[in-house]
Amino acid sequence: MASEGCCLFLEIIIAILLPPLGVFLHYGCCSLEFCISVLLTILGYIPGMIYAIYAITVVNPDRHRRDYYEPIVA
Numbered sequence: 001m002a003s004e005g006c007c008l009f010l011e012i013i014i015a016i017l018l019p020p021l022g023v024f025l026h027y028g029c030c031s032l033e034f035c036i037s038v039l040l041t042i043l044g045y046i047p048g049m050i051y052a053i054y055a056i057t058v059v060n061p062d063r064h065r066r067d068y069y070e071p072i073v074a
Helices: 004-017 019-027 032-043 045-057 061-069
Strands: none
Touching: 004 019, 004 045, 019 032, 019 045, 032 045
């Protein structure tokens, strides 16, 4: 099985070639990051590629899931 660093490297290479696909592999289809990546790629390839690399390397999906799905207790 491939290491996490190898998977990250492959996701970045895929994000350079086709930005929404790299984000899709990392976050899934109906995520906010994927929608932003598709929109930016439609508006221009370079902004889509920059955002895809940013979303894959910097944004932590576990933190966002924890913030959105945590129940609010009064």
